Amino acid sequence: MRATLTVLGSGTSMGVPTIGCDCAVCTSADPRDRRTRPSVMIQWDSHTVLIDTTPDFRQQAIREGIRRIDAILYTHGHADHILGLDDVRPLSFRRTMGGAKIPLYAAENTARTLRNVFRYIFEADYKFGGLAQVELQPMNGPVELFGATFTPIPVIHGDVPIEGYRFGSAAYLTDFSDIPEESLAKLEGLDILFLDALRHHPHPTHSTVENSLKIVERLKPKRTFFTHISHDLPHEATNAALPENVRLSYDGLKLEFEL
Numbered sequence: 001m002r003a004t005l006t007v008l009g010s011g012t013s014m015g016v017p018t019i020g021c022d023c024a025v026c027t028s029a030d031p032r033d034r035r036t037r038p039s040v041m042i043q044w045d046s047h048t049v050l051i052d053t054t055p056d057f058r059q060q061a062i063r064e065g066i067r068r069i070d071a072i073l074y075t076h077g078h079a080d081h082i083l084g085l086d087d088v089r090p091l092s093f094r095r096t097m098g099g100a101k102i103p104l105y106a107a108e109n110t111a112r113t114l115r116n117v118f119r120y121i122f123e124a125d126y127k128f129g130g131l132a133q134v135e136l137q138p139m140n141g142p143v144e145l146f147g148a149t150f151t152p153i154p155v156i157h158g159d160v161p162i163e164g165y166r167f168g169s170a171a172y173l174t175d176f177s178d179i180p181e182e183s184l185a186k187l188e189g190l191d192i193l194f195l196d197a198l199r200h201h202p203h204p205t206h207s208t209v210e211n212s213l214k215i216v217e218r219l220k221p222k223r224t225f226f227t228h229i230s231h232d233l234p235h236e237a238t239n240a241a242l243p244e245n246v247r248l249s250y251d252g253l254k255l256e257f258e259l
């Protein structure tokens, strides 16, 4: 099936520009240097699936004209990946969903964080309505959604195991410092690979440009896009120094691929 992947956000946890920063990237006039928090949207036929709901979800959804969400997959429970969950409300009500709840797929540790942070959604008995109509689904392996398969790919984020996802000929791996050998084996033959590349300087919980380039050498996907980018990497200058088939992603980037 042909599908479209849209980069909803390509920035690191604080976003770019970063509050209070006057550096060259934070004050750049290039729109690709403005990075909201990291998330992607995958669409095929009439279906829309999100990976993560960032604190910028409202702005991203308005920018991309999102009218419906059929499912949300979570990578992990950090604030920059989950805090937009409340903003799915208008898309979760009866007029869009016909009374069904939006399914959320998350590994058990991430589901626990979602239940804690959004206790008012999952536990509240709020008689006035208005809560996001969402429902956590257990995820113990590949998730089948409307004829497509989303396979969780375990990666290591500092000392926490979190999820990347492979779907058809594409994979999205954000927030990792290491990819276990068993996971690398599941990433052969990709047309499109998204990789965390925070900056050049090493970081305890994130990959760098240099480290992610080594992964590209190993996996040889047709095209690679870096994400979770900090204000250390100016879009144009960084791209100029990367191999032809490796690019920084940017907010609003759309790619066609085989799902």
Ligand SMILES: [Zn+2]
Binding pocket: 012, 013, 038, 078, 080, 081, 175, 228
């Ligand atoms: Zn993150």
Ligand SMILES: [Zn+2]
Binding pocket: 076, 078, 157, 175
């Ligand atoms: Zn994180």
